[in-house]
Amino acid sequence: MDPTASSGRxxxxxxxxxxxxxxxxxxxxxxxxxxxxxxxxRVREVAPDxxxxxxxxxxxxxxxxxxxxxxxxxxxxxxxxxxxxxAGRQLGPGYRIWNTTxxxxxxxxxxxxxxxxxxxPARELDAIRAxxxxxEKSVTTHTTEILSxxxxxxxxxxxSLYIRRSTR
Numbered sequence: 039m040d041p042t043a044s045s046g047r048x049x050x051x052x053x054x055x056x057x058x059x060x061x062x063x064x065x066x067x068x069x070x071x072x073x074x075x076x077x078x079x080r081v082r083e084v085a086p087d088x089x090x091x092x093x094x095x096x097x098x099x100x101x102x103x104x105x106x107x108x109x110x111x112x113x114x115x116x117x118x119x120x121x122x123x124x125a126g127r128q129l130g131p132g133y134r135i136w137n138t139t140x141x142x143x144x145x146x147x148x149x150x151x152x153x154x155x156x157x158x159p160a161r162e163l164d165a166i167r168a169x170x171x172x173x174e175k176s177v178t179t180h181t182t183e184i185l186s187x188x189x190x191x192x193x194x195x196x197x198s199l200y201i202r203r204s205t206r
């Protein structure tokens with residue numbers, strides 16, 4: 039079926055803003071998302087103002103490498119969507135937001151329960167609003183440390199987030 043047949047318009051893509059849950063239900067919603075559910079990634083806490091999200095991953099026999107440490111892709115997935123989600127929720131409608139680049143440095147094997155806390159302060163979003171108000175793009179870089187339960191730095195994930203006011 040052609041989505042443009044009846045109206046002539048392509049439907050808008052789903053965005054972080056279109057997920058119909060607030061910060062209290064978001065952990066359950068995202069933790070139930072199949073890629074997170076089956077890999078053991080759990081959203082544990084979301085700040086009421088969407089300025090921080092805490093995620094954990096418990097390494098188990100069924101979700102580990104042959105050396106019994108966390109998969110690298112799972113470590114990156116712990117951080118992947120969350121800066122865009124926080125930006126979308128804080129900025130509100132009228133913005134195009136996506137990750138343009140991402141990288142991860144593996145520093146130690148990840149065993150046990152691993153934690154990543156992403157923080158996107160409102161003052162940084164205020165600066166993004168100012169830059170994008172004239173139609174310019176904003177590209178910001180965000181780094182998250184993934185820690186073991188003992189405080190060992192396991193990995194450092196970095197992402198570039200592109201934001202521009204929507205023209206539609």
